[in-house]
Structures are given as C-alpha cells and as structure tokens.
Amino acid sequence: MLTHWQGRPVLDWAKRWGVPFLEVHHQVSSTNDVLLEMDEVERAPYGVVIAEEQTAGRGRNNTTWYSPDGMGLLVSILLPRLPGVYPYISLILGLAVAQAIEVLGNSSSAKLKWPNDVLLDGAKVAGVLCESSGAWIVAGIGVNICTPKDGFPSEFSTRTSSLEKAFRVQLETSYVAEVLISRLLKLKPIFDYPLSIDQLPSEFHKELSSRDALIGSYVMTQQEGDGIARGINREGALVLERKDGSLVPVISGSVALI
DSSP states (O other): OOSEETTEEHHHHHHHHTOSOEEEEEEESOHHHHHHTSOGGGOOTTOEEEEEEESSOBOGGGOBOOOOTTSEEEEEEEEEOOTTTGGGHHHHHHHHHHHHHHHHHTOSOOEEETTTEEEETTEEEEEEEEEEETTEEEEEEEEEOSOOTTOSOHHHHTTBOOHHHHHOOOOOHHHHHHHHHHHHHTTHHHHHSOOOSSSOOHHHHHHHHHHBSSTTOEEEETTTEEEEEEEEOTTSOEEEEOTTSOEEEEOSSOEEEO
16 A cells, blocks of 8 residues: 555545545555455545556456556545435446546536446546445446557457547546546535435436437347437436337446447
C-alpha cells in the first residue's frame, strides 16, 4: 500500500476529497477484491480504494477489464447496501461517471450503454461493476484515461477508447479521481434516505433516457434474445421489442449491438 500518490501523501488526498479512508496500491488483483476482503471493523461508508494496476480486473459476467499500469483510474467505493437502490445502483453510478467525464472534457456527449458502460463517440471509456458484501455494496469503476502505447488488445480495440483519445487532452489520474469521487459523494442522500424500491426517481429516469446509447438499435440480449431496444423503464430494465411487436423487460445479462 502506498503512502504517497501523485505528489501528495495519501492521507492528504483522503482529507481533500472528504472520504473516511483511502487506500492506494500499485498493483492488486482488483480494487473490488480489496474492499470485499477487508475486515468489517475496517469498513466505513464511502471509503475508497485506488490501484495503478489490476492483474485480474473484471467486468460483469466475468468479462475482463483491461487495466495496465498507469493507463486509467481504477477505483472502488464502499456503499451502504439498501434494498431500495441496489437493483438500480449500476445505472445511478453510471450517470455519476458520465457526468464526471463531461466535466473533465468540457463536453456533453457521454452516453450510457445499459446496464453499466459509459461511451464517448460510441466507444467504451468507463464501466461499473457492483458486488454485494453483507451490508455493503462494493462499486468498482474503471475509467480509461490514456490509450496504451501499442493500443488496446484486438478483442477490445474496436469498441474501446480513452479520455485522451476522445478529448485530445492529457489528464492527471488524481484530477480524474477527484472529479469522479466528488460526483459519487453527491449520491450520499440516496443512501442516507432510501428511495422507493419500485421505481427509479423521475429525475434519474429522465436523464438515463436522454443518455441511452441503445435506444432504437437492433440488439442481442443474453436474457431475451434479439430485438429493438426501446429504452430503459422506471424499474431500470432494458425494454426489448421482439419481432412480433411484444415488449419484454431485460433485467440482467449482457447486451450487444448487431
């Protein structure tokens, strides 16, 4: 575990950001793993773990998150697990990530690909992975800041980008972290005052709809097969229109454009 990071003591960053604890590591299997394996007495809501490199970074459905040394922000935050928000937490966090990215690039072009990817110019620049641990949600977020010297591996290259490529500017990892964590901490009222367990609040649903990268596209879903994406409903599900015109909610699994 590092005591200094990006030119400052780690304790100074924690104080500056207003988080109860901050761990920064050079290399870990994944930042989610660090929080998942942390003793209960060490945990505190909104505590943060950052790593410069992950050896086993992962996305949903055990997909790989490519996270080489120094190329991106790899961060996890510990959130109270509340039944009213857990079904939608990836969407709510995805909105916060999209908003932070727009601040970083002075842009208004970040889109969300249901259920947990953030896109710029149609390519993925960030993703969210939420995992439960007792009374907690461990929310892992990866943001591609730089493009690797040799490019992204072939299996990612056609659908993956970086802030550097999209905005044509070099960003310090600490600045990206500061803007992102600031946006995430604005979500604290959601956890302090639980939302309805039935539906996303209208303001979240409205913004999700305006950022929906899939709406009107022909897609293949893991759960319900192929069809046309018709938006995200108030329950946080992707609405799929089948060939017979019927509408079905997709509540889990992966989705891809075809």
